[in-house]
Amino acid sequence: MKKIIVPIDFSDTSVNAAKYAIELAKNLSNIHITLYHVYSSISFSVLTSKDENSRQMVSENELKNLKNKIADGFDAISCEAEEGSFVENIARFALGNHADLVIMGITGSSKITQVFMGTNTLNVIRNITCPVMIIPPDAKYTGVKKVVLTSDFKDVARTTPFASIIKILDTFKPHLDILNVDSEHFVELTDEFKIEKEAMKDKLQVFNPEFSFLRAYDFVEGISSFVESRNIDAIITVPRKHSFLSQLFVTSHTKKLAYHSNVPIIAVPA
Numbered sequence: 001m002k003k004i005i006v007p008i009d010f011s012d013t014s015v016n017a018a019k020y021a022i023e024l025a026k027n028l029s030n031i032h033i034t035l036y037h038v039y040s041s042i043s044f045s046v047l048t049s050k051d052e053n054s055r056q057m058v059s060e061n062e063l064k065n066l067k068n069k070i071a072d073g074f075d076a077i078s079c080e081a082e083e084g085s086f087v088e089n090i091a092r093f094a095l096g097n098h099a100d101l102v103i104m105g106i107t108g109s110s111k112i113t114q115v116f117m118g119t120n121t122l123n124v125i126r127n128i129t130c131p132v133m134i135i136p137p138d139a140k141y142t143g144v145k146k147v148v149l150t151s152d153f154k155d156v157a158r159t160t161p162f163a164s165i166i167k168i169l170d171t172f173k174p175h176l177d178i179l180n181v182d183s184e185h186f187v188e189l190t191d192e193f194k195i196e197k198e199a200m201k202d203k204l205q206v207f208n209p210e211f212s213f214l215r216a217y218d219f220v221e222g223i224s225s226f227v228e229s230r231n232i233d234a235i236i237t238v239p240r241k242h243s244f245l246s247q248l249f250v251t252s253h254t255k256k257l258a259y260h261s262n263v264p265i266i267a268v269p270a
Helices: 012-026 049-070 086-096 111-127 162-172 191-207 219-230 244-248
Strands: 002-007 031-039 077-083 101-105 132-135 146-150 175-182 210-215 234-237 265-267
Touching: 002 012, 002 086, 012 031, 012 049, 012 101, 012 132, 031 049, 031 086, 049 077, 077 086, 086 111, 101 111, 111 132, 146 162, 146 219, 162 191, 162 234, 175 191, 175 219, 191 210, 210 219
Parallel strands: 002 031, 002 101, 031 077, 101 132, 146 175, 146 234, 175 210, 234 265
Antiparallel strands: 132 265
């Protein structure tokens, strides 16, 4: 059984991510979803064990109420609430429960909020051992029939987490595009890119990938235009320093793909 964890803070975006997860699970097989809430600690000396238990019960009841509202006939859902730090708790909970995927929303209407939420999301990805699927605020599940894997095509055999990527592709069974965006691409690929392409092709040949090398000076804009032109349903990326995912949460990029696209991003730990 594959296990999906959906962090819930009861915001509209986290509830939307839960709805997306349920629709996704209904179209797959043998999936279990855990709605997971972390409530913060209160350091008042007057706090009693009864108060602690009450907060736990209130959180769990709210999760169960949410489950009843959005389950829509899907029964393989459990609810968990814990006290602590969101990033630390979700990383520990995912590891301890052998999660296959975390599905979470992202929000932010202002630049300050977007940077904060982006940082929080990146911190989850950097501290977690399983892939994280980021659901934009208005995204609705319509299937995962086409995905694009972004790659810098640098030492791919050593730096690309093929085992995790293959598990994702085996789950969704989509058409696979592999995309590299670089400002120095010309008509003919360099020998270095040809070598890396063959290494990538060797690892993923069972999925019959289609390769694209796009010359663009704006990395995020390049991917965004590719996603739109190919009707891509999800982006797979491996976060690294200065990577596509990191750039999405730099202030100058907050109006771009992550906040104004209906395309989820699946971040796979390196």
